[in-house]
Amino acid sequence: MRTLKRIGVFLLVVITLLIVVGGIFAYTLQPDYSGEKELTDLTNEVNVFYDEYGIPHIYGETEKDAFRTLGYVHAQDRLWQMELLRRIASGGLSEVFGADLIGTDKFFLSLGIADASKVTAANADENNEGVVLAKAYLDGINQFIKEGPTPVEFYLTGIDKKEFVLEDMYNTIGYMAFSFAMAHKTDPLLTTIYTKLGPEYLNDLHVGSSIDTEWIKNYNPTATDTIQNNLTASVNKALGALDIPLFEGSNSWVIAPEKTKNGKVIFANDPHIGFAQPSVWFEAHIETPTYSKYGYHIAGIPFPLLGHNRKVAYGLTMFENDDVDFYFEENNPANENQYLSENGYVDYEIITKSFKVKDSSEVEFTYKKSNHGPILNGIADQLQGERPIAMSWLYTQMDNKVIDALFGLSHSNDLKEFKKALPKIHAPGLNIMYGDSEGNVAWFATAQLYNIPDSVNTKLIFEVGEGLPVEKEWIPFNKNPQAINPPSNYVYSANNQPDSIAGMLYPGYYLPENRGKRIVQLLEPKNDWDLDTASDMITDVISSVDPEIVTNLSQYIDVSLLSENGLKAIDSLKMWTGDYKLSSIEATIYNRWAYYFLENTFEDELEEDLFNQFISTHFVKRLIAPLSKDEESVWLDDVNTADIQENITNIVNTSFMDAVASLEKDFGNDMSNWKWEKVHSIEHPHPIGQIASLRSFFNVGPFPVHGAREVINNMAFSYDKTGFYKTTSGPSTRRIIDFSDVENSISILPTGQSGNPLSKHYRDQAEMFVKGEFRKMMMNKADIQKSKEILTFKPKD
Incomplete structure (x- = not known):
């Protein structure tokens, strides 16, 4: 017995020591929010005041000092995120996560982002002010890499920290630019539908521009081959291989003084981005004698994409213009390394790439490139087929001046300065929103646009010899969609159809x-x-459209077919205002009904795999409303019932009864249990949180959440057979700047400021975000200096 006691005491001591050592180790990995540090090449002392949410307020004597410091403090909270983002475009994910990411690395390397980044970085003007500040920022990151603690993710994945260079910055921007694009998810799918079913099926999808919808108004007072299906699946797999933010949509509006209580501009913006942990934005407030900005930064990028000071505010939404096109190429029958061009058969460019794979040998692969772009066949395992498909993407085909543009936007202090920077954004397409203390409001669609003849359908893969020419007819930037101080006294963007140009x-x-x-x-x-x-x-x-869809569909309901719950459900829906509060029962019924309406309309023609890709696209969101009143759609007939001609009445009634039956199965016959909070949730996933045992440590959530897709509080999801709606994207921040009281402007992040799971600021805003609450974006120096956490950087001897 005494021996057992001794063993027990020994084990207790060992366990206690392990806990203590583990605690000490964990403590050493936390970011430092107070104390003193030395920073190489600093010319003067820089003070960083951390507010109660971990946002750094950086006060320096020079911009170089401030941006050098920004690099350090950004890295100590977000180094893992920086590492992951710079690896995507350069084919570096397999080295971290293993063979499952080989297809993703091949795909992104073939896009040419890394090649374009290398050229842009090599040609960077060392005396350019933006480049100077960018390099100072990178120096700050690299000093943290050398001297700071290693984030826990590096230990878990076994990769080494490596210094950051200018090229990495452009690779991150390139990945973000590609994540904006929708053509790669849509064009091959539509081509498959066109080829498989015929043009009448495509016509009834309402994929083109519409004159019957809410446009963003201009106002400028100064002026089928099976490979196609597999291509869509492959791109979706490449983009969704890890829980990394994808840019999806956004809201913004800027209200002129004539419409505000205090006679000053009010600016609002909430970019919609895929939810992930850490969240995409890192907030930082910088003050120097020549620069003042409260900004939102992407990991590894020094200049904020969203920002404000006491003079101007700016933000963005996605333009959603088409800048990606696909082309069939025709190989020379006598030489598969040649393709048909305007000048006859010419050689493909043959490109060989290699990359490292974790716990395996290096992978080498070769792909072909035509004058349109890379040939995607064979790049990923899914892409096998006879006809070569080339992808043309504007981003990699023009000089990249995006960093110059971001520098210009962040350093502007009036509308004239701001406008000068905008033409430098050739891609991705962005709606840039603007407001200032002088009362100006403006919206600019920024992208390099070009003339597209009416006869050219950019939504399909172009046949050989057709489509847009390689040399395009560019449209001057001043012709882009835009509005400056319009008579409406507001501007807005919600990724909807812009006015004609x-x-x-x-x-x-x-x-x-x-x-x-x-x-x-x-x-x-x-x-x-x-x-x-x-x-x-x-x-x-509140949805402005969903109640209209209910009204359209309800006229076809045959109440004699409905159960008791079915009668209650349809009566309740007819009174629905379109609200998506957690307590809403009608929201749950409507979305089940909408899904079955789509499934019963489209799955018979498309079959399961293609249908699942189909319902994940943007255009399906646009399709439901016109389809709900289209009695003549060719899609309504079930191709599997040759002896019966189905119509909209059959589809609507069957779908409604399917919806009610599925809800009874999931939640019982008591309709009071069919609340939106039971089916609509949000979780912020970390790539390592995919491991079940680590999920609760790295992921944030899940929480039931208000909102839905395509309401202003856009908590988006895709439909599937489960009938449960896991939010995948939504407001990456909510910002409101009131120029009548700038220092009390408000914001929120989806989880927290830090990407370090050991930081107290890793998830401290998550519940506030779900509840729709805000916190102040502090700019008053007297208030900021009351901070209890001050990190001082001094010049290193």
């Missing part, structure tokens, strides 16, 4: 009018906007 509605993958329509409904009649009412608007959960 150069005699055409510019082709794109615009989101439905739902959010745009609701924004206009709220803005138009009201002329006394303030911070509180703008806050209510940015968290609004």
